[in-house]
Amino acid sequence: MLKLIGNRLLQMLLIMAVVSLVIFAIFDSDKFKRQIAVAELGGFAVSALSDQDYEAWLDRKGLNVPFYDRYIKWVAGVVTGDFGRSFEKAEPVSRLLGDRLINTGILAFWVFALMIPISLTLGIIAGMREGAVQDRAVSFVAVLTTSLPEIATAIVLTVIFALGLQWVPANSAMVNGWDWRQLALPVMTLVLYDCGYVTRMTRASMAEVMTSQYIRTAVLKGLPHRRVILRHALRNALIAPFTIIALQLNWILSGVVVVEVFFQYSGFGKLLLDAALFGDVYVIQAATLVAVFVAVISQIISDVGYTFLNPRIRFS
């Protein structure tokens, strides 16, 4: 097990090194340097600059040093927790990223806190009797919510709950300080989308378990249905959803972009989009490292959890 975790972490470091190198190389091009100049000085001003003035500007921004020098300096900084300075936001990337990750973490916490019990419950109810009314009803709703893009769900929820019923605010910019009510719509949007997917996976897993021979044996032995479900079926049926839920950690980092931008919520996704549009290389680098880290960690959690939950793997 430790070897598995060690290998995964090693892989993670390797991926981080390769990805950061590739991003650095891409953003070292003249095209991207010019993009930063345009974003900072404006298109009109950049076009009026002489080559010498432009080079002087690059010097001042530290963009006129060789690629490998910048990369080595950046790696050395990362080791000490210094991810560089954002060109767009004009503040240290580590502080910026920290603030935004906390905000997205809060959002993710509520999404998981609601999504896990709801989707597991619905998935189990649906999978208990394949083809029954509750299965068809749950499956229909699950397919519907998953097939609706997040932006559509966000609009529908805004129209109903913010503009129509006026129960919650329409945006989550937290202008007047932290307001939990402003989290309602982004959380609902993400929960609705993700719930459908996890419910379907749970339902499929449950349905499969319910057709296995040991469940049939338990039923034929005359055990009460409730006991068959809770004591025998549930544990095995939850192995697959567990790994899927762990992998949702990774999904939420990319999934929040649309939701955060739509609701003006200052989180990781909005930061990433702003940085990509601006060409803010140090923010993109740091965000990429975070994304790789979360992806690998969620994979490790999934693998380790799967191993513990599945005795066939544990004892093999």
Next chain:
Amino acid sequence: MTSRKPGSSDHPKVHEAFGLMKRGRMDRREFIRVAALLGTSATVAYAMAGLPEPAFAASNMPFPADDPKAKAGGILKIAMEVQKMEDPATYSWVPMSNQTRHTLEYLVMTGPDNVTRPMLAESWTAAEDLKTWTFNLRKGVMWHNGEEFTADHVKWNVERWLDPKTASSNVGLSVFSAMVDVTDEKDAKGKPIKRLSKGAIEVVDKNTIRFHLNKPVLSAPEDCYNYPTAIAHPSFKPPLSDNMIGTGPFELAQLKVGDRCILKRITKTKDGKDFNYWGGKVYLDEIHYYNFETTNQLPAFASGDVDGVYQFSVEQLDLAKSLPGAIHIARTAQTIACRMQVDQKPFTDKRVRQAVLKSVDNEAVKKLVYPEGGDIGQNHHVAPVHPDYDPLPPIKKDVAAAKQLLKEAGYENGIELTIDVGNTDGNEQQTACEAMRDQMKESGITLKINILPSAKFWEIWDKTLFGCTAWTHRPLGTMAMSLAYRTGVPWNESHYANPEFDKALDAAEATLDVHERKPKLMKAAKILQDDAVMIMPYFRPIYTMVGKSVNGYEGHPTQYHQFNKVWKA
């Protein structure tokens, strides 16, 4: 109302302009603008014009008079994009200048009525040849660190703007471009380097500074309110937000780019003395800017998060009308230039360009994009809001002529073109191009629209073969024409080069008399129109809105914020 005459202390050209106004050859609004630019106080200029002056505090003050009903205190919350505040001399967007405007101030201030009034400069005078400008600085202006504001500080700023290392766009302003000379030095591509002319800035005394120009410039004071000309303290080092020392009534309390910018009234200098603001009463305690993109600003206002918005789009006009508050619609010269590079195929052939223009009905495009407000464009860059505008004969869509021109140019079976659109000022640009695309089909022109993120567009705006560029408002018709279409100027994105046009524009720019200038400028406009350089379908209105509790707010055609006399009920 009776009018007074110019006195002996007034500039000779004020006498000349006064005569023109009296003979009906210059309208009174234009006279006020010219007189104010030449150093006559706005109050006196209004009196000469026989017009009641808008309520302003005093003749040498830029702000409106105090409202006796005004209440002190409160926080004004505005939805706007919150941007970084690094170097005021290289500011590239108006929002960042608005975040700075209440801390760092300008030599002058151009009000919503397009009249320029004294600010840090108490008054100014120009030599008869308009090549020497003397600014008398206001006495008793205090920096936030307790120092007194002097002419040396202005000199330091101007020198810094004109240092090529600063990369300030101020170099392109008429008054400052007339203070630099081409040197023997050359850049990597062999282009000559321009540097500040020797003796161009003269500090006469502690409170007087003089600019010696190498060509006549009429709009020197007006140029000093362009947004990157805010006066910074000589101790300034980027980023500005780290140590912001200004002369204004507010100081920066918090800046989180992309989130919020909080300004608070300054009461003590950095060394603990009482801060005395030169500009009289200021009512608000705090000004808060909250980051909302244009499309989200009005919804934020509707939900009560903010008291006002920086701007909203025409699609949101109906929503705005349904909300309680005051809508401000400014008539401007802001526009889009769907310009073709005349030295690149297929646009080297004038017939192709003419066919493109003849395929489009500008009036229909304008009505579709801006059903309310705005003006129809005539494919040149002089707007009806400009004092030197005169309408040219209406242009009409002519499909048959367009087809014939294409046939003559060798495109009998039609032509496929691609236009780059960045939507840098909103989605209306895309809507306009889509309308043009549909209209061009009839003539056999297949127009493909390449939508780019605005940041990407600004990388290629002057390089693309066919692009839709947003141009901001400028007070005179000559200004944009000179910046964008004169041979070889940096912002000549169409690569247009016509000596006849340059000559006509030179003649217009050298003419003070607006009635005499009009035909000269419109001659240049007609040349530009005939050469079919661009489709300029409209001049757009600017929409802003504030809540009922906000008093003293006025919309500015360039969206500049000046909240000194704004108060909340």
